[in-house]
Amino acid sequence: MNTIYGILGTILPLEAYQYSFMKNAFLAILLLTPLLALLGTMAVNHQMAFFSDALGHSALTGIGLGIILGLRNDLVAMLVFGVIWAILICVIKQSGSASTDTVISVFSSTSVAAGLLILARGGKFAKYSSLLIGDILAVTPGDLLWLLIALAVTLVLWALMYNKLLLTSVDSFLARSRGIRTRLVECVFVVMVAVAVMLSIRWVGVMLINALLILPAAAGRNLARSARQHAAWSVVIALMCGLVGLTLSYYLDTSAGASIVLVSALCYAVSLAVRAVRK
Amino acid sequence: MPLHHCELCHIDLDRITVRRGGQVLLQDVSMHIHCGQLTVLIGQNGAGKTTLIKALLGQIPHSGLIRHVDGRGLDIPHLRTGYVPQVLQFDREMPMTVRDFMAAALSRRPVWTGVGKKTRARVDEALAAVNASGLAGQPLGRCSGGELQRVLLALAMNPAPDLLVLDEPVSGIDRNGLKMFLDTLLNLKESHHMAILLVSHDLRFVREYADHVILLDKSVLAQGSAHEVFSSPEFSAVFGFSGEEDAE
Numbered sequence: 465m466n467t468i469y470g471i472l473g474t475i476l477p478l479e480a481y482q483y484s485f486m487k488n489a490f491l492a493i494l495l496l497t498p499l500l501a502l503l504g505t506m507a508v509n510h511q512m513a514f515f516s517d518a519l520g521h522s523a524l525t526g527i528g529l530g531i532i533l534g535l536r537n538d539l540v541a542m543l544v545f546g547v548i549w550a551i552l553i554c555v556i557k558q559s560g561s562a563s564t565d566t567v568i569s570v571f572s573s574t575s576v577a578a579g580l581l582i583l584a585r586g587g588k589f590a591k592y593s594s595l596l597i598g599d600i601l602a603v604t605p606g607d608l609l610w611l612l613i614a615l616a617v618t619l620v621l622w623a624l625m626y627n628k629l630l631l632t633s634v635d636s637f638l639a640r641s642r643g644i645r646t647r648l649v650e651c652v653f654v655v656m657v658a659v660a661v662m663l664s665i666r667w668v669g670v671m672l673i674n675a676l677l678i679l680p681a682a683a684g685r686n687l688a689r690s691a692r693q694h695a696a697w698s699v700v701i702a703l704m705c706g707l708v709g710l711t712l713s714y715y716l717d718t719s720a721g722a723s724i725v726l727v728s729a730l731c732y733a734v735s736l737a738v739r740a741v742r743k
Numbered sequence: 744m745p746l747h748h749c750e751l752c753h754i755d756l757d758r759i760t761v762r763r764g765g766q767v768l769l770q771d772v773s774m775h776i777h778c779g780q781l782t783v784l785i786g787q788n789g790a791g792k793t794t795l796i797k798a799l800l801g802q803i804p805h806s807g808l809i810r811h812v813d814g815r816g817l818d819i820p821h822l823r824t825g826y827v828p829q830v831l832q833f834d835r836e837m838p839m840t841v842r843d844f845m846a847a848a849l850s851r852r853p854v855w856t857g858v859g860k861k862t863r864a865r866v867d868e869a870l871a872a873v874n875a876s877g878l879a880g881q882p883l884g885r886c887s888g889g890e891l892q893r894v895l896l897a898l899a900m901n902p903a904p905d906l907l908v909l910d911e912p913v914s915g916i917d918r919n920g921l922k923m924f925l926d927t928l929l930n931l932k933e934s935h936h937m938a939i940l941l942v943s944h945d946l947r948f949v950r951e952y953a954d955h956v957i958l959l960d961k962s963v964l965a966q967g968s969a970h971e972v973f974s975s976p977e978f979s980a981v982f983g984f985s986g987e988e989d990a991e
Contacts, residue, residue, distance in 0.1 A: 509834065630839065631847050633833070637802070688838035695856075
């Protein structure tokens with residue numbers, strides 16, 4: 465870890481990065497933002513922005529249930545609940561019993577309500593309010609290791625699934641006619657998003673997690689013509705906004721998560737303008 | 744690349760029945776779809792044409808048998824199908840070129856990492872076969888209706904199918920696009936020894952191009968040459984006019 469800190473200290477000769485909590489945050493962003501941005505490209509193509517928002521909200525219920533069941537580890541509770549929630553939404557969506565955004569809305573509000581009900585018992589919600597906005601400066605080297613593993617696993621799964629997902633998002637019947645098990649593919653993707661969201665929520669917060677998933681991919685989409693360009697732009701934008709936002713937040717003494725999201729929103733606005741000019 | 748050289752090999756549908764929720768969508772549908780022939784399925788909306796296609800592609804449960812048979816009546820173990828959907832309903836702003844789309848279906852390498860040389864060549868070849876060479880680098884969402892159908896046809900032809908199924912591929916294409924698409928299809932029919940099953944509402948087209956016509960309404964009402972089917976009493980009963988009068 466000290467070697468990595470040493471390298472960071474050399475390449476980032478800013479006052480902000482003298483502190484190890486800033487170095488940890490920097491590394492977390494280096495791992496987190498590309499992970500979310502890559503998944504985001506497909507979430508945007510699949511028109512699932514609203515869905516990932518609902519997933520973020522389910523973290524509240526996850527933690528609440530964890531407390532009721534007496535689980536020590538918040539992360540495990542969130543992960544388990546997030547994955548179950550994701551699969552449930554996926555199955556109900558695929559059964560086609562109601563329109564997708566209605567289903568998601570029902571799930572989203574239910575999980576927020578259930579989470580609040582449990583967490584706010586006896587007026588103790590303040591203890592959990594950090595969940596809403598997250599705290600990227602609280603990242604520890606141990607967390608970084610988990611993130612690195614998550615990034616590696618996601619990349620492998622992503623490589624295996626991407627083509628199938630792409631075809632499914634164009635036309636699921638066509639995809640099925642070519643032997644793709646579209647329902648399975650969609651569910652695996654949704655679970656991947658759930659895991660990525662739950663892993664990052666402590667640092668980014670329920671309110672902002674969706675922005676990290678959707679904004680870079682949405683901006684990248686405005687600039688790209690091909691799938692490769694989409695992935696590349698999204699990752700570059702996510703990294704850039706993450707690091708610029710983090711650095712700015714130090715000097716302006718603002719919330720890191722909020723700063724990152726606002727810089728991303730600015731990038732999105734620029735991408736819209738670029739697209740308008742190109743047309 | 745002919746797969747099975749025989750004049751008489753065919754796909755044999757034997758009493759295909761599809762039920763859903765207590766409703767009978769198809770009842771005892773039997774037919775032969777011959778290699779080297781363009782078989783056209785006609786019928787009113789709700790006659791079960793798309794249901795039959797789904798059953799053929801193995802997408803919905805059905806009773807009855809689908810066999811792939813050679814000239815001597817022996818089973819050919821595998822039936823490879825290619826499918827061209829009706830109109831592709833997709834997000835046209837999706838950043839994806841025609842090459843990305845084809846490569847996603849033809850190769851394992853995830854297309855966000857780029858498209859390899861071999862796959863590139865394969866895509867180019869497939870597009871050239873349907874007169875769509877210039878389209879590879881174009882975003883899929885910018886293709887016209889006719890261009891999109893040719894891309895889908897190129898995809899359905901790879902790997903080469905024994906049975907090519909097209910679900911109203913000619914709706915929503917302008918006249919020029921339509922002619923180009925049909926010429927391409929007929930060329931493929933000549934050069935590949937495959938069976939083609941096409942759903943169409945365009946009776947003028949059916950008369951001109953079909954080798955064999957099947958009139959469907961839950962079950963097969965009439966089949967034969969376009970002339971035979973169009974002049975049948977069943978045709979008049981379904982469409983409310985005789986197909987032969989319409990020709991004049």
